[in-house]
Amino acid sequence: MKEELIKIFGTRFERSLIDEIILVGKCTRVSSGETLMNVGNYVKSIPLLISGAVKVMREDDNGDELLLYYLEQGETCSITMACCMGHKKSEVKAIAETEAKIVMVPVKYMELWLAKYKGWRNYIFESYQNRLNELLFTVDTIAFKNLDERLIAYLKKKSKVTKDNSIKNTHQEIAYDLHTSRVVISRLLKKLENMKKLTLHRNHIQILDL
Structure with a gap:
């Protein structure tokens, strides 16, 4: 797993951060169509996508869904991170679009690494910005297209x-x-x-x- 992490995050993450991810992260493989997170679940881990694609959905009270955005290699879900920071239940549903490999990092390390590693801080802020841009694109397409x-x-x-x-x-x-x-x-x-x-x-x- 270390070689994969270095290949994907080596230019952004410090080597000591990669070592910590390997130490505390749990690597898992999921099949296409598998639900990774449901609305109402408490978020206990942060996903780092190593390969494959995951779609993030919004669900209304009637169970109807709307695609918000996709996660691809090297990305994480900022909505999941926001739930972690606020100790709130998930407001989105995440489903594997393809077979995927994911490293799940326990929530408690998110805040620790924000203070400890510049690479992690930049990654988190960049993730928030990317997801915000995609959400704005989704809103624009619904409203104007x-x-x-x-x-x-x-x-x-x-x-x-x-x-x-x-x-x-x-x-x-x-x-x-x-x-x-x-x-x-x-x-x-x-x-x-x-x-x-x-x-x-x-x-x-x-x-x-x-």
Whole structure:
């Protein structure tokens, strides 16, 4: 694990910090579709994503969901960190988009390392800024863009984080992520297919030119 951490964080983290992460962190592998965090759970560890992708969702009182952003290699979840700092229950749901490898760091080390390591402080502040930018992008797309534009942005992002032009989600799953209906998503996907932007198959969507 040390070589992976050095490769991913070596330019940002002090070597002694990497040694501490190895000492106290718990490395785990998760399968695609596995739930890592549910709304209402207390946050006990900070996730550092070593490989794969994780999607972070917001859930309303009716159980409907909205995709907020993805976590990729080398990233962590700032909303999770905020819950840790405030000793509050999680307000988001995190699901593995692909098979992923994650190092879970106990909460108590977050504050200790903020005072001890400049590299960790910079990483945490950068993470907050990146997640804020992504949340603003999500708000902008909902407020100012048509659903077809949101769908295209969604497919592009999903292709990027999975490193695959073949989207294996069902129309219903996409509808959940975008907080709309399956019928609407199916209609828009068919429209994009007619425009030669993608090809619809029984079990996947093949992106051609979005």
